[in-house]
Amino acid sequence: MKLGPVLSISMLIIIGCGIVELDKSDHLIDGYVIEDPWFTDSSYRVSLRTDLTVADREKPVIILVHGYGSSTFQWEEFAEYAENDGRILTSIILLGGHGKNVDEFKKSTWEDWGATILDEYRALVQQGYTHINIATASTGGTLALCHIATGEYDAHPPEHFFLVDPLVIPGDKLLTLVKVVGPMLGNSPRDNLNEKEQQYIFTNRPAETLDELYSLCKLVRSELEDGITLPSGSWMKIFQVKDDPTVDPASSLLIYKGVRTHAGKKIEAEIIDSDKHVFTSLSARSTVSKKDRQLQKKAFNEIAAKMLE
Amino acid sequence: MICFRFNQYFSVRNCLAVVILLAHLAPLTLANDNLSLSCGLKLSKNFYLQPGIVVDASYKKLLNGHPFAELAWSTSRFQALAQNTLKNDNVLLSLGWDFRPENIIGPYAKVDIGFARYDIEYEEIFGELDNAGMILSALIGSKCTFYHDLITVYGDCGYSFIHSSTVYPFFATVGATFDIYRGIIAR
Numbered sequence: 001m002k003l004g005p006v007l008s009i010s011m012l013i014i015i016g017c018g019i020v021e022l023d024k025s026d027h028l029i030d031g032y033v034i035e036d037p038w039f040t041d042s043s044y045r046v047s048l049r050t051d052l053t054v055a056d057r058e059k060p061v062i063i064l065v066h067g068y069g070s071s072t073f074q075w076e077e078f079a080e081y082a083e084n085d086g087r088i089l090t091s092i093i094l095l096g097g098h099g100k101n102v103d104e105f106k107k108s109t110w111e112d113w114g115a116t117i118l119d120e121y122r123a124l125v126q127q128g129y130t131h132i133n134i135a136t137a138s139t140g141g142t143l144a145l146c147h148i149a150t151g152e153y154d155a156h157p158p159e160h161f162f163l164v165d166p167l168v169i170p171g172d173k174l175l176t177l178v179k180v181v182g183p184m185l186g187n188s189p190r191d192n193l194n195e196k197e198q199q200y201i202f203t204n205r206p207a208e209t210l211d212e213l214y215s216l217c218k219l220v221r222s223e224l225e226d227g228i229t230l231p232s233g234s235w236m237k238i239f240q241v242k243d244d245p246t247v248d249p250a251s252s253l254l255i256y257k258g259v260r261t262h263a264g265k266k267i268e269a270e271i272i273d274s275d276k277h278v279f280t281s282l283s284a285r286s287t288v289s290k291k292d293r294q295l296q297k298k299a300f301n302e303i304a305a306k307m308l309e
Numbered sequence: 310m311i312c313f314r315f316n317q318y319f320s321v322r323n324c325l326a327v328v329i330l331l332a333h334l335a336p337l338t339l340a341n342d343n344l345s346l347s348c349g350l351k352l353s354k355n356f357y358l359q360p361g362i363v364v365d366a367s368y369k370k371l372l373n374g375h376p377f378a379e380l381a382w383s384t385s386r387f388q389a390l391a392q393n394t395l396k397n398d399n400v401l402l403s404l405g406w407d408f409r410p411e412n413i414i415g416p417y418a419k420v421d422i423g424f425a426r427y428d429i430e431y432e433e434i435f436g437e438l439d440n441a442g443m444i445l446s447a448l449i450g451s452k453c454t455f456y457h458d459l460i461t462v463y464g465d466c467g468y469s470f471i472h473s474s475t476v477y478p479f480f481a482t483v484g485a486t487f488d489i490y491r492g493i494i495a496r
Contacts, residue, residue, distance in 0.1 A: 225392040271434065
């Protein structure tokens, strides 16, 4: 439960002051200096790697999808973990419109965000990879649920879906006002990023993108209410942090109620005793405890073990 | 802000019991043409579109009949029978001001205090979720009365200052009530 009056009054003051401008400073990924390495380093995507052989196509490959406003760094720790293991291939995706500058981000739609997931998935299918898995963080999970609902994965079902803190109900309910106050504000920048995080996560949140985000949430919520069936043979697990400041944990209950396997069985879910949204990504955070590391490691081990079953 | 855990006090059965008790207490009040006690149905749109029951009361000789009190319950349980929705209940106690109580059509303003709670299903997994939250909201609306002021149709919209899993900032309500005191009990 969040108290809204302070935020409400703050918003009214901002509205009275006029539109919040986009900050494109050079030290931010929002600017034109820092760019996600995904654009220049083809090794991020398994489908573009030239060092892999035909034999590697029998290995499990996992498509890693970050969340709204973030970038490939959000899954780099798992990619490093998997590389050290050697038995799993990782394909880190950059959502469409992300990772370059805030102007590109502002123009993008939620369909654009999800397009790169499907591009990589289809490329892997075409190249003959048979053990495809998908792991998502936050809005990445929302996109995955949308793609499942629209049958994008029916022809060649991924074996496993791992959803970390998937977004259906926003933690900040003021997101629901984006259509009303968004055009007035123009931008709702984050104020809780440290210097390192600002190089990987967009500081600016243009109103257009928040509108896209909320539209996506509403669409997926509606799909969940009607029921979403996983592709044949697919399995899903939700990892939801108990005190998530960004995603309302009730999202996980909605997903658990709304999704069934092709055989009609329930999916799996786990509530994680943490307050870190996307607890699997710790490298850029200001404070990381021993417990945080243990929870991350446990999740990594579980994801890897499931893929190698 | 003190956070209440309502689970041990709140149940749909208890709230319905309060509503029914109020309706039965009506004959015990002073038999009086100045009293108005209405019951009706409402449809409220916030996180869910929730139908519910409303009981409101006013007394003409109290500040010229401007203030009124209302007790309401709305639920998503009916929707949950057909869809994968949370089973959510909202219980509200409202204090309002009818600006033109004698008019057929008139505006009103009110403050809602109450709580929202959804059932924790699959408790072995989700038992630790915070499934309840207080409601504090302000509304403005308009009412229309007809058939000898016995039937009232109303609509309002408001802003909720406290948000929770199933309470979003803006909401709207429409409803209709029948004055059971003047229409049935006092006759």
